[in-house]
Amino acid sequence: MRTIHLVHGFNETHPVQKPSIACLKPMLRHRGFKVMIHDYGKLNLVETTANNNLARLIYPHVADGDTLIGFSNGAAIVAHLQSMGVRTPKIILIQPALSNTWRPNSSCMSVSVLWNPHDLATLAGKWYRRFTGLMPWRWQDKHHWGEMGHTGYVGGDTRYLQYQTDTTEDMPVVTGHSDWALPKNRDWWELIANNA
Secondary structure, eight states: OOEEEEEOOTTOOOSSOSSGGGGGHHHHHHTTOEEEEEOOOOOOHHHHTOHHHHHHHHGGGOOTTOEEEEETHHHHHHHHHHHTTOOOSEEEEESOOSOTTOOOOTTOOEEEEEEOTTOHHHHHHHHHHHHHTTSGGGTTSOOOOOOHHHHOOOSOOTTEEEEETTTOTTSOOOOSSSGGGSGGGHHHHHHHHHHO
């Protein structure tokens, strides 16, 4: 049985569930997937951007053929897992706090991205990455934070499927960073489950 790995964002608090990405678990389990929620807890901003350390905690649990789903900072952790060589044919990035030109390794066949131009959290992540990249303690420990949740993927990799959540026809209009996880937007959960 294939496992779906859910990796949450930075310091998540949500009125419905914690972390918000956990809203996907029942729908994925109903489709016959095993689901693991990788909860790295609440960390400060500097600790959170040490995504390679967080990826090392998840790495032993990911088997060839599994699917990775990352929300916000979870997408940057997914990027680190890919650079560590995990072989996951499907990746889903939800409002990713990730460089908008990031490309997965060759084992990945498709990357689904949910984004909208009203996501200011990931735009701030890009500037935070640029600022902290100047710090000497960051030179050996780069992180992938960026604005993909604000712009979508902007490169030429044809493996990407993009969903602009504020303009997709026949879908609820979702703006901002985490409204996709509200129960009224369950159609987006269904789309994510279909792409898993």
